[in-house]
Amino acid sequence: MAIRLKRLSGYSGLALLCLFEGLLFEARAGKIRYSVAEETDKGSFVGNIAKDLGLQPQELTEREVRIVSRGKMQIFALNPRSGSLITAGRIDREELCAQSALCLVNFNILLKDKMKLFPVEVEIIDINDNTPQFQLEELEVKMNEITTVGTRIPLPFGQDLDVGMNSLQSYQLSSNPHFSLKVQQGADGPQHPEMVLQSPLDREEEAVHNLVLTASDGGDPVRSGTLRIHVQVVDANDNPPAFTQAQYNVSVPENVPLGTRLLVVNATDPDEGANGEVTYSFHNIDHRVAQIFQLDSHTGEILNKKPLDFEEYEIYPMEIQAQDGAGLMARAKVLVKVLDVNDNAPEMTITSVTTAIPENFPPGTIIALINVHDQDSEENGHTTCSISENLPFKLEKLVDNYYHLVTERILDREFTSGYNITVIVADKGTPALSTETHISLLVTDINDNPPTFPQESYFAYIPENNPRGASIFSMIAHDLDSNENARVTYSLTEDTIQGVPVSSYFSINSDTGVLYALRSFDFEQFRDLQLSVTARDNGDPPLSSNVSLNLLVLDQNDNAPEILYPTLPSDDSTGVELAPRSAEPGYLVTKVVAVDRDSGQNAWLSYHVLKASEPGLFSVGVHTGEVRTTRVLQDRDAFKQSLVVAVQDHGQPPLSATVTLTVAIADSIPEVLADLGSVKTPVNSNDSGLTLYLVVAVAAVSCIFLAFVIVLMALRLRRWHISRLLQARNRGLADVPASHFVGMDGVQAFLQTYSHEVSLTADSRKSQLIFPQPNYADTLISPNSCEKKDFLSAPQPLLEDKQETFPQVNSL
Secondary structure, three states: OOOOOOOOOHHHHHHHHHHHHHHHHHHOOOOEEEEEEEEOOOOEEHHHHEHOOOEEEEEEEEOEEEOOOOOOOEEEEEEEEOOOEEEEEOOOOHHHOOOOOOOOEEEEEEOOOOOOOEEEEEEEEEOOOOOOEOOEEEEEEEOOOOOOOOOOOEEEOEEEOHHHHHOEEEEEEEOOEEHHHHHHEOOOOOEEEEEOOOOOOOOOOEEEEEEEEEEOOOOOOOOEEEEEEEEEOOOOOOOOOOOOEEEEEEEEEOOOOOOOEEEEEEEEOOHHHHHHOEEEEEOOHHHHHHHHHEEOOOEEEEEOOOOOOOOOOOEEEEEEEEEEEOOOEEEEEEEEEEEOOOOOOOOEEEEOOOOOOEEOOOOEEEEEEEEEOOOOOHHHOOEEEEEEEOOOEEEEEOOOOOEEEEOOOOOOOOOOOEEEEEEEEOOOOOOEEEEOOOOOOOEEEOOOOOOOOOOOEEEEEOOOOOOOOEEEEOOOOOOOOOHHOOEEEEEEEEOOOOOEEEEHOOEEEEOEEEEEOOOOOOOOOOOOEEEEEEEEOOOOOEEEEEEEEEHHHHHHHHHHHOOEEEOOOOOOOEEEEEEEEEEEEEEEEEEEEEOOOOHHHHHHEEEEEEOOOOOOOEEEOOOOEEEOOOOOOOOOOOOOEEEEEEEEOOOOOOEEEEEEEEEEOHHHHHHHHHHHHHHOOOOOOOOHHHHHHHHHHHHHHHHHHHHHHHHHHHHHHHHHHHHHHHHOOOOHHHOOOOHHHHHOOOOOOOOOOOEEEEEEOOOOOEEEOOOOOOOOOOOOOOOHHHHHHOOOOOOHHHHHHHHHOOOOOOOO
């Protein structure tokens, strides 16, 4: 049973208004009548029900006005916008009222807020939508040739489901010299057509006569149906069949089993042979009745092949025709009276019900409006209604089998918080049938308990790079109240995170308390977040409580290692590290320096040789990144060695980066220059200016070498001067925090200065030479990395001096 909470308010200021409206509705309590034609479209206007009830159209919705009907199909509906009564679908008058002269549909209008009923009666006006029809399409009639003139032959009458002028009005028989049509007005209403023999028949002259009987109604336009009549002339048969009774009557209970023999009709014919053989058939019987009964054509037994229903038909009328072999006929009327049996239990409808009521409501408060109906008749249809004993409720009888269930005294929630009321309706049949229904009533409390969380504060973890819209955490607050007073909604307390409203980062489901992330969080930007969640009930006034939530962002391996040294020169030249041919095994050629923005194991780096032009010549420290020689350099070793070093973190999955190192094997700068100069750029042998180009190239190399020597001498002097300044400012780097180079494993990254770089161009290829010095310092400083990565903080003047002195400095 659908339960809907209905709140009652007892404001004394509305007492006079309610009294006035009650008097107004009592004044209009008379039956409201409308009329509508059948077959009208759905939504057609029937009447202004709002005006007739003295209401405005919008009050139909506010007062929950609706139609209450016992019918199986809802025929009419209310239009809440216009306040009018409209059709809810196609209306078929013949289906509702059969051929009754007056077709009335009765129902009640319920004002739910007042629980008052107003009877409405709508007359369904017939239209000419049915064509007259005969039960048979063809009629076979056998007539003896000695039949006397003036003999009347009853013909089947047509049936028209319409009424009044739209019903069947006239018959017409096709022209024939032997037959004419006479219509007799029956005592029971319908016209009975008869075919009259006007002239003697002669079988030898004409054995078969074909006629057409037309039945027409009085509608506009006129509708008509036809019956084809075949008259077969036979030899003489001077005795027609005769029934033992002109009318047969039988009374049977409606619950008689299927196939029961209800009665037997009997007709006799004194003729001999085929002229005396009688057969039985239904004549002029309603098609619905013909579907219920079965007639044995030889014995005249009438059986029921479908159940009888007193509520549908109290008397089943039918006409039986007896015909002998020569075609002579006789008819008798049969009336089957159905006796009512108590086979329908009372029906109970809860039209309106209140499922919750405050404990301070006064006695006489209406809890439910109940309607009782029994389809049976007389004592079988008389009902009594009662409720369970020892309950603080009672039933008040209204009109038209309606009851009010009201409180008998003030309810006490502390004594009983709810009631299960059983309503029983029973009829007075033998045996008596009954129906019961249950109404659950809850005694409600006031809102005196705020929502409470099980904990004073919560902690939750969220991995970084979380998907947007992912649920993070769920909090549930409990309220000791009931119903709406215990309905808790959740919201985030207005606050900001780094100057941005917290609602831009998170949202919370107001019903379930599930917290969702509106954006993806970065561990490098957010480490922990502080939120405050408010739980508020739906009482009046509402009560609330707050709880704090600490969200900790967990790091994920989402940053690949970043190589700080060696760096790719800005002029697209290839950086070159120098290794003397006299280097011993383990000679430190250079060092790959890399960092990872992640933390913990995700920032723990390892170094590996990925590819080398001379495998086995160099090795890389797994944890230090130092590139050292593994054996003695030999003359057969190529001057230029290429080495690809991969740096990989220990995250899941691991991320990596690679750098390509170029190592020049030479003992002195002139040797390096000579080796670089010996690398010639291939030219086209067909070029006519080959000699000129060679001369220009030699001159250019000479000029570059001379300029290099001059610059080298200047740099040497400048370096000597800078080294003096570095010793004086060494204290400026003492405060650099070590946390920039320490991961969770506690291994501190160490740095080593190698050499300044000298850029040199030989031929059309760019190379960058790095010359190691006899002594090594502890730190390499790169002004580019200091400006962009902010890993070291050194005094700006010192960085500017280094930038002016060295073309490129590589550091961690």
